[in-house]
Amino acid sequence: MDNRTGVSVDVISDVVCPWCFVGQKRLDRALEMVDGVEVDVRWRPYQLDPSIPPGGLERKSYMLAKFGSEDRLRQMHTSLKETGAQEGIAFALDAIEVSPNTLDAHRVLRWAGSAGPGVQDRLARRLFELYFQEGQNIGDASVLIDAAREAGMDTAVVETLLPTDADREAVQEEIATAARMGVRGVPCFLIEGKYAVMGAQDPGVLADAIRQVAELKARGELEAAS
Template sequence: MTERPAITIDVVSDVVCPWCFIGQKRLGRALEAVPEIDVDVRWRPYQLDPTIPPEGKDRKAYMLAKFGSEERLHEIHARIEPLGVEEGIAFDFGAIKVSPNTLDAHRLLRWAAAAGGDLQDRLAKRLFQFYFEEGANVGDHAVLIEAAREVGMDAAVVETLLPTDADRDAVATEVATASRMGITGVPCFLLEGKYAVMGAQDADTLADAIRQVSAAKARGELEQAT
């Protein structure tokens, strides 16, 4: 029996990045296009702004300070929203009241990965939905506990761990590692730990990259790469 080809994809992202939500949807379609390849998707942390305090900031004031004017902000949202519609995302930027610090969300994603299966992938999707479609504060522990409960994690354990320092340093180290690797924007899809696809590329581009890396791995070429 021939062994099925298999590769890993590390998705470096932040749960408050709209392009990462679009990228998550496009990756899903790319995986559907390559059913012959087993792909292990792992979500890795990145913080667009780690300086935001734990309680978050007023989103409107924060975004105006970042982009300069309501007109500029409207232009950005107007460019993103139709792309979201194409991917089945109902962006509701007006509903978002808080720009959160995402460290705790990344801790939760780390715990979901440890639980195995597709739990982490489902949690990432739910956190994107909470923030971008429902306007929920994904820095709020109550929201994170609810997300954990919905995807099948042990909510009681999550509720116990969140107020502690569990995995704070580990997540911060991963974020720092991404920066050292030269990742300055997200999403970044890292295939087999060697080949990076930057940005929310379309599903066909991602599927093609998966096929190429899988074929290179089958030929033993990845082991030779430095």
């Protein structure tokens, strides 16, 4: 394969989706399995629940209403913790006090996409860690600004834009576009804007998909195959 072949992977996800955190870890492993392919990972927005108010909701009550009972919620937490442990994630689900609206987090992620190589990826990872491992409210502006700083962003820009409506509609339109494409759950890995791998798949599945698309692209057959 041409070792100059480059492939884009758009990860459509929500930063409060635990399976998206698992998917991020599995994508990392998949990329280690793909030789001779330069992969450009880009994070795209999705909201599991856009109806959550800007200030968020009390987490336990929200989750009980969603899952119906403490027993069912406990089973879900146990399963997630077991899966997370296999991927190096220490889920601290009981530490989460607020279920946030994630629109502002996605706005900052959008700005991170033009802030330099690797910045957006670092920010996405940090937001997952803050929410799922540290129990932080990633709907809070100060938390988002601190995360942006850690990822290498110019926080003066974030501090200026975050209180405004900058890119609010653009993010919502991206989410609507994903829905029109048939995305009904996340994570969704969109390879070269054409081939979708749904769910937190095994790293081998992701690696095979990336490799196959890269081979088609290297042979100039990508358009014909779409």
